[in-house]
Amino acid sequence: MKKVLKNSTQLILGLVLLCFVCSRVNYLLVSDDPWIRILMHSYYEQENIDNLFLGSSHVYSAVNPYILDEINGQNNFNLSTAAQRWDTTCYLLKDAYSRYDIKNVYLECYFWTNTKCDVWSENEQKYVPTDWIDAPQNYSIAWVLSYYMKPSINSLAIQLHSADVDHMLETIFPFVRYRANVFNWEEISKNIDVKKSEEYKSYTHQEFPTSIDGVQGLTEYRPKGFSYSENRIIIDADKNFSDDRDLGFNCLSPKSEKYMRKTIEFCKKKGINVKLYITPMTGVQLVSADNYDGYLSDMRNLANEYDVEFYDFNLIKPDYLDIDSGEYFCDLYHLNSVGAEKFTPVLWDVLNSSIDKNSDMFYEYLEEKYAAEEPEIFGVYAKKSIPRDDTPKHYTVASNKKDMTYRITRTIDDGDANKDDTVEVIQDYNANKTFDLPIDQHGTITIESKYNNQELSISVAY
Structure with missing residues (x-):
């Protein structure tokens, strides 16, 4: 018995020592992700979340939760991260449900994270269509999020689903992802300085990125999952878009669709009202997708299968929301704070109504919209x-x-x-x-x- 007790004590002490050493090495090597760190800190501070908005950066740039709070008198929260994978969305929803009394869930369905992406294969010397969840460049999206989450079944699920077995060490030990910097004292010093800064300790972050025309605009990460941006597309020179998606070939990816379905089914099972929507995008990105109307058909079929409302605000008629101008976008992907201020009230009016009342507000397809517009x-x-x-x-x-x-x-x-x-x-x-x-x-x-x-x-x- 004494031997068992001694061995157990040694094992526990060994694990404690391992955790301590890992935490210190993480402190030195792991780079800060200010958006996710601030987001998750704010998430755990909420007394309750009534309306939960999940999805990619298109959510946190376009949906202003503070405006929604004023409109509906409830607590609205954007639990959104850049290029958010659908398996991550599913487990984040489950985590939020375990902590808060969620009334409504709104899922943003940006095609970039729902469809296959092209990944370069050295062996085949060509780009290979790959599920967004399986693409190696997207492993870090789940890694970083799980790093800033409190320990739970759902944070563990995000971590374990983040990468394939060949990257098991990176999945378990965050510092392994930064092993190239073990002897890079400049990078280590930079990490330490960031983590000692007042901005880091106070969970605030500001940037002043410069656009192609030399104009600087404030970008600020705010609580409740909102990225405030003053940047604008004010000259045509900005309108060069790098595209890696052809929706004629890269249709809904199997894993992403599976977890999209799981997310909707979870809401249905728990009696949570769920709706799907897409935020406004620039014209150049919509056209670059090649077969955007085909993607819309797939999404409508999925929504109809679950009797869930689906709205694409790229198809809203200008009488209800005229937001195509570059002054409303901080780049070719995202709305800026002015765009969010204009878009958010319309978004809520639509989501808080019914599809029967809203149907006349939207074109059915992009082709119909373009037929009604002046040439551009x-x-x-x-x-x-x-x-x-x-x-x-x-x-x-x-x-x-x-x-x-x-x-x-x-x-x-x-x-x-x-x-x-x-x-x-x-x-x-x-x-x-x-x-x-x-x-x-x-x-x-x-x-x-x-x-x-x-x-x-x-x-x-x-």
Whole structure:
């Protein structure tokens, strides 16, 4: 008996020592993620959460919970993280349900995290469509979140589902992910300075990113899951979008769809009202998806299967919400704080009503919306190419009319301010909208278009 007691004591002391050593090494090596740290600190501080908004960064940039609090008199919270995986969404919902009396759950269904993404295969020397959850670049999304969560069954589930077995050590021990910095004293000192700062201790964070035109705007991470941003897309030069998704090929991914269904089914089982929606995106991103209407059909079929309401605010008619202008976006992906202020009340009016009353507010498909609009060139988007310096970059003009003709020229920036930049005509007016440019060159693309006696022009940096 004494031997068993002695061995048990030694085991417990060994585990305590291991945990202590790991925590100290984590402190030195693990880089801070201010958004998730501030988000989870605020999450655990809530007395109750009435309305829970789950999803990617499209939630925390577009939905202002403070405006919602004033409108509905309840406590609203965005439990959203960048590129949030659907397995993570499912377990976060279960964790929130175990802590709070959730009345309504609103699931943002941005196509980026619902569909397959292209992952480069060294063996095959090509991009391979891969489930968003299984893509190696998305392991860290779940790793970091579980690191900042309090110990629970659901935080453990997020951690265990975060990566494949080949990355088991990184999954269990956070500092292993940063092993390359073991002897990088500059990086270690930087981590220590951050964790000793007043901003870190007070759970606040501010940035002043600079846009392409040299304008700085405040970005501030606020409690309740809201990212306040003053940045705007105020010049056409910003409208160059890097795309890795073709919805004609990368349809709903099996694992993401499975956990989307699990999330909806959990709400149904627990008697929680659940609705699906998509926040506004820029025109260039919508066009870059190629088969966005096909994605909408898949989402509507899934929503109808569960008798759940689904709204895409990219299809809302301008009489109800006119938010296409760049002044409402902080970049080509996200609304800024002005956009969120305009969007949030409309979002709540729709979600708090019924689909019978709201149906006339929306176009049915993107094609119908574009048919009703004036012609516009949204910018250009670049598809992924083979990751080599000698490979050209494939560009496509993003516009809302199929029968436009385009004249495309480019100015090549040679880096010499004393010399005139080289101007090259890529094509004269014709219906072609795709072209290649050297990946190592930079300058300005100018696109001129004619449509029904109307002339349009846009200049985009590349």
